[in-house]
Amino acid sequence: MMLASLWACVYSRFLRGWLKWVLRLLTGRCELQRVCGGARAGARRTRGIEHSLELSKNKVLRNAVYVGEDEVEKCVTDIMKEKKIIEQKNKDFKTDLQVCLLQISGYKQLYLDVENLRKVPYDSDNEEHEEELIKLWNLLMPHENLKARITKQWCNIGFQGDDPKTDFRGMGMLGLVNLVYFSKHHASEARQILSHSNHPKLGYSYAIVGINLTEMAYSLLKSGALKSHFYNAVPGLPNIEHFHQFY
Template sequence: MATGNLRRRLHHADVDGRKNEHVDITDVDSLDEPLLGRSSYDNRGSEVYNPRRQDLWDDDDDDDRKKELLHWSFLFSNLIAQWAQWLANIIASSGSMFGRLFPFTSDNENGNPVYLTPLQEERLDNLRRRLQISFDGSRIEHQDALRQLWKLAYPSREIPPLKSELWKEMGWQGTDPSTDFRGGGYISLENLIFFARNYPGSFQMLLNKVQGQRSDWEYPFAVAGINISFMLIQMLDLQSTVPSSKPGIRFVALLEQDENAFDHLYCVAFRMLDAQWLVKRASYMEFNEVMKSTKTQLERELVLEDVLAVKDLPSYTMLDK
């Protein structure tokens, strides 16, 4: 199916994707078994006819030849099986990049192999290193990042002290933004900065809540951004050795095309959350419900066959630069 056709059917108002979504995802954590070639059994359970094997037994007079062939075939099969098991044990126990490139690591649901190219592994490792950095309000570079975020959000306003009532205007819960991280990842602040730099139109629209009919009790912008970062980390299974969820596996494929795929996906998720918020006419107490709905919709779009990059996601068209 062409991406254009898909996008025409998945309108912005239909953010749940329930009316027109053609993909039936009842369990996004499961994988369909790949087509590995023709089975040795047909769909009735009977053995498929093999002409070469049949011809072998046409000569009823050559019993010795049959026995000899059976004997050598048995030995050869055992040898191959033992060699394969020996190689698998060595690769599985080594934990090397060589082991990652062979299909001995599988997903938890169906045992389907997960392959990582060297480029995918490098970019996935870089992303994981970012995830390991906790926000530390005492570090100068983290303080500078907060100031940078303010400057991007309010270019014409003076940057306030790191503890100020003004930070609440951006959607932090208190006067000190560092308390909202609660030992969480610095990557969530990086995501907000990336959003402001690369999609300033959508960033300003969500920050200032300029679109749609809003509730009196709105979601806090900055804190919502932190929650989106953590939601994506869990959804994409980024803390596992190799992602095993279907969205996680598809995301690793996106890393092949774009090393900033996580940051771009974050921007899509934030825009999608705001669209869900408006459609559901939600208020602050319904934030968790809207977040779950956003996660479900994002999972649906990630597993579409023609999504080869974040920009192929139907909801990407909602972003405004």
């Protein structure tokens, strides 16, 4: 472990710059050009570009991973100017780099959007929140009416008590929105899973498991573990709809 860390330090500080210089001399292309030209569109290319920019000693390149969507086009122009890449001779590179930066920027914005929704606590005095909760019930139990807002019936779809609002503490509205999304767009599967959850021996709390899955998806997004998935699945800016689809 210590040797690996030492090697990584030596490589990044001394050998990497020298190796890049040799490869540019031999190929006539900078590292960004080699990454774009050597990998198909998707995670391998975008992660390679992201890695190259993060390790760059050039401030313009290093800051490129932090630009917003509206700054991407200018950022690509600045990078090409810094690296002396002629646009007329490298039209594919400009387009490819722009897509990569959009994906990198989009992932960061997606995390912020998901985090903002997670931070919204369920509020029983908020009509929109209450409507979403009732919608979840109607999607999962279309043939059974709720007798009251606070009722033991909520346990039938896997909440822990009479009032589901207490179960959304950790994931806030994100947990509820995910449950509603799945129940709406995959209604038959959701009802089938709910039926399985009521098994007398192998049963589980449907809603609680769903909220736990939201926490898992959120944690993967936060750690960056979902980058490869979204870079492969979305050829541009991922949004919260794509997160719900992943869930």
